[in-house]
Amino acid sequence: MANFTNPIVSLADMEAVTMPQTDGMARDYWQGGANELITLKENSSAFDYYKIRARCMRNVENVDMTPRKPLFGKKYSIPVGVAPSAFHQMAHSDGEVGTARACKSQNWAMGLSSYSNRSYQEVKDAGEDSAVFFQLYVFKKRNITEDLVRRVEKAGYKALALTVDTPYLGRRYSEIRNKFCLPSYLGYGNFPEKEAPDFEAAVGGMTGSTNNEIDPSICWEETIPWLRSITNMEIWVKGVVTEEDTELAIQAGVDGIWVSNHGGRQLDSGLATIDALPEVVKAAGGRVPVHVDGGIRRGGDVFKALALGADFVWLGRPVLWGLKYDGQAGVEKMMGIVTEDFKSTMALAGCHSVDEINPKTLVRIGPSISKL
Ligand SMILES: Cc1cc2nc3c(=O)[nH]c(=O)nc-3n(C[C@H](O)[C@H](O)[C@H](O)COP(=O)(O)O)c2cc1C
Numbered sequence: 001m002a003n004f005t006n007p008i009v010s011l012a013d014m015e016a017v018t019m020p021q022t023d024g025m026a027r028d029y030w031q032g033g034a035n036e037l038i039t040l041k042e043n044s045s046a047f048d049y050y051k052i053r054a055r056c057m058r059n060v061e062n063v064d065m066t067p068r069k070p071l072f073g074k075k076y077s078i079p080v081g082v083a084p085s086a087f088h089q090m091a092h093s094d095g096e097v098g099t100a101r102a103c104k105s106q107n108w109a110m111g112l113s114s115y116s117n118r119s120y121q122e123v124k125d126a127g128e129d130s131a132v133f134f135q136l137y138v139f140k141k142r143n144i145t146e147d148l149v150r151r152v153e154k155a156g157y158k159a160l161a162l163t164v165d166t167p168y169l170g171r172r173y174s175e176i177r178n179k180f181c182l183p184s185y186l187g188y189g190n191f192p193e194k195e196a197p198d199f200e201a202a203v204g205g206m207t208g209s210t211n212n213e214i215d216p217s218i219c220w221e222e223t224i225p226w227l228r229s230i231t232n233m234e235i236w237v238k239g240v241v242t243e244e245d246t247e248l249a250i251q252a253g254v255d256g257i258w259v260s261n262h263g264g265r266q267l268d269s270g271l272a273t274i275d276a277l278p279e280v281v282k283a284a285g286g287r288v289p290v291h292v293d294g295g296i297r298r299g300g301d302v303f304k305a306l307a308l309g310a311d312f313v314w315l316g317r318p319v320l321w322g323l324k325y326d327g328q329a330g331v332e333k334m335m336g337i338v339t340e341d342f343k344s345t346m347a348l349a350g351c352h353s354v355d356e357i358n359p360k361t362l363v364r365i366g367p368s369i370s371k372l
């Protein structure tokens with residue numbers, strides 16, 4: 001463990017003590033976002049427009065945090081999971097295996113990035129029932145994607161989370177300036193050496209390189225049916241933020257929708273995800289589950305996302321802070337803080353179970369959202 005002496009009682013504390021001790025290239029990669037960071041910042045700050053209407057005198061001696069619905073038939077401890085993020089070995093030598101062990105020990109769900117350092121098989125072995133989502137990028141070389149999909153299905157992953165907000169990498173100024181590259185001693189765990197996609201070539205967005213391996217031509221009509229033809233896993237889409245795309249996704253037959261703007265790393269000036277969530281939930285109309293990520297840092301944020309209709313929420317950067325803090329134990333510590341904070345919010349709001357967290361428990365103040 002690095003030398004952290006401050007008591008850590010919130011995720012903000014964990015961020016504050018770990019980031020100054022993180023190498024600049026990694027710190028910029030984790031903390032950065034697209035362009036002027038407007039969406040990155042608003043993902044978190046927009047939660048403050050929502051206020052909780054607390055009920056009292058409701059005997060909250062027992063509070064049950066189990067999710068409203070099982071996920072892939074399993075009851076996790078809490079409707080909060082670990083979102084897929086790339087290159088966990090930049091935070092700790094255990095990498096995604098440490099993260100998966102923490103998920104298994106705390107009974108949390110986990111998504112694994114296509115760009116993990118450790119392989120999907122190592123992560124499945126470590127995380128077992130917790131390692132459920134495999135986040136998919138579709139590459140121009142479709143045979144590489146197809147082979148990967150077949151391998152992760154065989155390993156026991158339950159669903160693909162097809163990332164739909166990244167036809168090109170966003171323009172992340174800090175990565176462009178410092179020419180982000182994966183340290184040479186780390187690898188791409190999911191690809192045989194000769195097929196490893198060229199992440200560095202993607203840095204900079206459309207102008208970064210003509211050799212971007214991610215296929216920017218993916219679309220509803222072609223890509224979802226193609227994935228269906230090669231896998232029996234569930235197919236979810238990660239990165240939907242509008243009612244229009246919710247409808248198209250459902251028409252295309254997806255099994256679930258994950259509202260996300262990639263933690264503000266892709267399109268800058270997009271809506272904060274907590275503000276995009278209600279229109280997606282309304283358009284989905286209960287036909288498929290809706291999950292959300294982006295800027296969630298407190299138990300109150302989890303509560304608000306559930307109140308607005310999300311079935312499950314996911315954390316990105318806090319997992320990296322936890323890993324940096326102390327590997328598996330650090331991720332477990334981060335999870336403990338979120339769990340305590342969510343439980344406390346539920347009790348103080350007078351909710352015994354997640355089912356009781358509904359739109360009536362919230363009001364929104366401040367600038368309103370209206371379509372033009
Ligand atoms: C360093 C980093 C790497 C990421 N890598 C991926 C990735 O490989 N695939 C993906 O779909 N999303 C990726 N994401 C986005 C996360 O899955 C998630 O949408 C986002 O981090 C949620 O926002 P938060 O960090 O504010 O919690 C990454 C995010 C970060 C911070």
Ligand SMILES: CCCCC(=O)C(=O)O
Nearest residue numbers: 086115169199202262265
């Ligand atoms: C090509 C993208 C890889 C990781 C990623 O999604 C991110 O850095 O946000």
